[in-house]
Amino acid sequence: MISLIINKLIIVINKILTHSLTHLFIHILTYSLTHSLTHLLIHILTYSLTHPLTHSLTHLTQLLMYSLSYSLIHSLTHSLIPSSKSCSSLVLSSR
Incomplete structure (x- = not known):
């Protein structure tokens, strides 16, 4: 019973991580x-x-670097903190 719960938990965590990295x-x-x-x-x-x-x-190069770093930080923030809706749908789909 405990191993079944652990296996389900591993599947859910794996799906959440895969979904987050893909996103x-x-x-x-x-x-x-x-x-x-x-x-x-x-x-x-x-x-x-x-x-x-x-x-x-020179200014455009600085602007491009700033834009890329801002966008990367924005992307990481939103991707690494999955919404509760996507988490709950992953949990339901693993059953």
Whole structure:
């Protein structure tokens, strides 16, 4: 009986971790890159057209690094803390 409960618990934990990691990679690939590239393109169209090229490239590089790191932190935060709905659905699906 105890081994059955432990096996079920291991299955649930495994599903939660697999779901979180999958969600994390998908989120990083879609949200982070899309957000950063969109922000970068908007910035290129507005800021860089009115400033010298060297200053613009330096600033744009800094902006891209900031956007990527912000998006990565955002993705990690939301992916590593699964919602109660997704946890409960994983528990129910493991039965």
